[in-house]
Amino acid sequence: MNFDELTRFLEKRVQQPMPGDLAHQRMKPKLPNGAPVKMKHATPPRKGGVLILLYEDQGIVRFPLIQRPNYVGIHSGQMALPGGRYEESDQDQFYTALRESQEEIGVDRGRVEIIGSLSEFFVAASNYMVLPVIGKIDHIPDFVPEPREVDDIVTPPITHLIDPNRLKEKEIVVRSDFKMICPYYDLEGRTVWGATAMMLSELVAILQEFPR
Incomplete structure (x- = not known):
């Protein structure tokens, strides 16, 4: 994919109606019996923002994904887009995505040009509404992981998202004994599943419209 042509296409496409939940559902985990995974929360969701950062590296369009450290928590060890929780001092969720990405992977937020956003997404596992x-x-970033929040950074080509050979499914066990059947993207040898895969699935649906 040509970087300039792709980013121009995305700038126009995100202004139009989005695939939304129809795309999200393609990567939604389910229980082993095929039933949907349901979660209830007693409080309204908190807001957050994540960043899909596109850049060109020797003619290849790439984007960063982070691996979370292992900890006692819902998203322990998982692959994710850089980002995090909205703070009251943030102007909006766009700012949240840029601020958190600078903190987590060392990207200068002042050098990032916003193209737009995908559909806001509810992360049921952690009760967040994420943009x-x-x-x-315009350059290859010198990524610097924040060690408390990021174990590793990988930078797959954007074309790997639309490679059907990288779309797979397997059983994943969380919280020691909770089993789910999860569609996932096999990117740089990592399993990208759950909320991150569901958000990326909307990007995939849009990328499939890009003339090649």
Whole structure:
């Protein structure tokens, strides 16, 4: 994919109606018996923002994903887009995505040009309403992981998202004994599943419209 052509396409496409939940559902985990995974929360969801940062590396369009450290928590060890919780001092969720990405992977938020966003997405596991922000940067970033929040950073080509050979499914066990059947993207040898895969699935649906 040509970087300039792709980013121009995305700038126009995100202004139109989005695939939304129809795309999200393609990557939604389910129980082993085929039933949907349901979660209830007593409080309203908190807001957050994540960043899909596009850049060109020797003619290849890439984007960063992070691996969370292992900890006692819902998203322990998982692959994710850089981002995090909205703070009251943030102007909006776009700012949240940029601020958190700078903190987590060392990207200068002042160098990132916002393209737009995908549909806001409810992360049921952690009770967050997350805005996936699409941005671009005009150089290869020198990523620096924040060690308390990021174990590793991988930078797959954007074309791997639309490679059918990288769309797979397997059983994943969380919280020691809770089993789910999860569609996932096999990217740089990592399993990208759950909320991150569901958000990326909407990007995939849009990328499939891109003329090649």
